[in-house]
Amino acid sequence: MKDPKGRTVVGFEKHIFICENLREGEHPRGCCSEKGGAEIRLRFKQEIIEQGLIGKVRANKAGCLDFCEKGPTVVVYPEAIWYRISDPEKDIPDIIREHCKEGKIVERCRIQL
């Protein structure tokens, strides 16, 4: 049985959730929207295309992931690895290539408490 896209399996090899939560005003926790969440998601989508991973890796918008102070916050499943994107031009290609293609966690981007 295939779906309209020709798939026979439900789901993705890697699923990336990118917080785009917006808090109006001076909220003490801040928000990922004001730290570029939407642009980060678009950059992930672009990188998935450029690295030939359409259909294998999916990047989706998320609401608050509850690690606001550490954001902009991203989590990659199925490993449940949490990343902070501090340098989108370097971090995003590295996460797609190293984590999503090669299965290696990008330690320098991991959220630390």
Ligand code: FES
């Ligand atoms: S606003 Fe992004 S994790 Fe809460």
